[in-house]
Amino acid sequence: MGAHLDDEVLFVGTRSKSAAREEHTTRDFEYYFDDGDCVIRVEDTVFRVHRFLLTRDGSAFADMFSLPPGSGTSEMPEGSSDANPIRLFGESAEDFRALLFILYALPPDLLYYNTSAANIPHLLTIASITHKYHFHRTSNWAISSAFRVLSDTYGTPTCNPSTASASLLARILEVALRCAHEPLTKLAEDIWAHRVLTCELHPRRALALADAHGLRLLGGAAYYAQLLEMEDGFQDPRDGSNTSGDNSDDTPLGNLSQPTPGAQDAVDEIPALTEGQRRRLLCGHWSLVRLWEQLRARAPVFRRPEGCTYHARGCLSTWGTVWDEAARAEETLARPPADVLGRLAVMEARLTADSDLQTALTPACRRRALLAVKEIIKETKEELAGHFIDLTVRPQASE
Structure with missing residues (x-):
């Protein structure tokens, strides 16, 4: 018998008893229960577990067990013994063991996953395999638990994504x-x-x-x-x-x-880079150089704050002059032409320390001017992907 799960396929079946005897198998050290009523073989490992646990939560196993038995009625049904197990192909014994762990877990076993020391790789394996076999609630619990740990809900996690590989x-x-x-x-x-x-x-x-x-x-x-x-x-x-x-x-x-x-x-x-990636990099270089020319030519505009009585000819005029000087500075131009973020970072540091801005602009205007620079940097980071588009690909003509 067999079942199709989204883009992943669970292959289930048996071989002849003589072939099964010839193959070396090992009973799992943890999930082989004498009172289990379902024998499953994954790779060379045999598991004997309780069928009712596998059928929870509307899982794929529930659908699989509901399929009619094969035509060989004289034979023992699949999963009834080590000699005639249900075979899961395309699965690893380690991942299947993670599935059984969460199915057999008791509440105290799960408390560990609500701490900063939680084993993130194990949680990810649980989330992945329970999603694969349609244990929806369990999968949601596992992936949500991983998020809570990684987002510092319980403090800095032992498995810190800020230092992870x-x-x-x-x-x-x-x-x-x-x-x-x-x-x-x-x-x-x-x-x-x-x-x-x-x-x-x-x-x-x-x-x-x-x-x-x-x-x-x-x-x-x-x-x-x-x-x-x-x-x-x-x-x-x-x-x-x-x-x-x-x-x-x-x-x-x-x-x-x-x-x-x-x-x-x-x-x-x-x-290594593919040719398509190299083309996108070349197009990105061209686009970013153009972006820099646009940014350096015009200082970002900011709204007049309340109390500034000489905004257009005073604060904005000084701001534009200082911006142009910062854009032409040797330190700024020392960065590569396409390094827009690097050049903006150099300019931001210069503008923050600039004495003319401190004396010629009102405090409110200076704050808004520097915030406008931060906003440009933020927008540039968020829109980087838009520069790396392969312009050598001809767009499809609309019908």
Whole structure:
């Protein structure tokens, strides 16, 4: 028998008894109960459990057990013994053990997951496998518990996403997306994007996942950070020089070399750039340089605060002059042409310390002017993804 679960397939079936005897199996050390009424084999591990637990919450197992038995009525039904177990293909014994853990868990067992020391990888496995087999309430509990822990509800978590590896952040984000948990998706995306922009993590891993799932904030940050790492000839120093051969959009270009010091990602975790990604990086460079020319040419405008009697010809005029000077400053222009955020950060520091703004602007106008700079930086970060669009792809003609 078999059942189809969304994009994942649960294969269930049996082999001949003679074939079963020839294969080596091991009874699970924890979930093999003598009084169990359902024998399930996953990989080479045999579990003997209680069927009623598997049928809770309208799970896929409830549907599976309701299917009519096979035509071989003389044989013992599937799941009745070690020699004739229900076979789950495409599943790991470790993950199935996590499913049984949560099905058999007692209230005291769950208290640990409401603390900052909670095992996040285990919670994610529980959330993923219960979602896969349609234990909806259990899956919602697990993914919500992970969010509460990671969002500092119980204090700084032992498994802190602000210091976690890219692999763990990817796992958090993938499970959150699978379970459609928007708060955890946003939390993980925000943290990962920040750590990529601050050069704590290599952008390539984030870039690949953002492309796969259409994550604009993370994708924009990853493309931007990757762009700033490109050297002359538009090569990443982490890539080797071998870029020959035919490469499709999904074929990596170049060989991986050692990451720069301080990078937390292992070399084998860093995917090479595809041709499509390289085109988007080139288009992003062009777009960001244009954005900088627009930003530097006109100081951000802010509303006149109450009490400012010489706003247009006084405060705004001085603000525009000082803005232009900051944009032309050697320190600002030392940043790469496409590093709009870097140049704006340099300008913000100069403008904050500028003596002319402190004396020529009213205190309220100065506050609003500096807040306008912060708002531009915030908007630029949020809209980074919009710059990395492949302009070589011809848009489809409307019918």
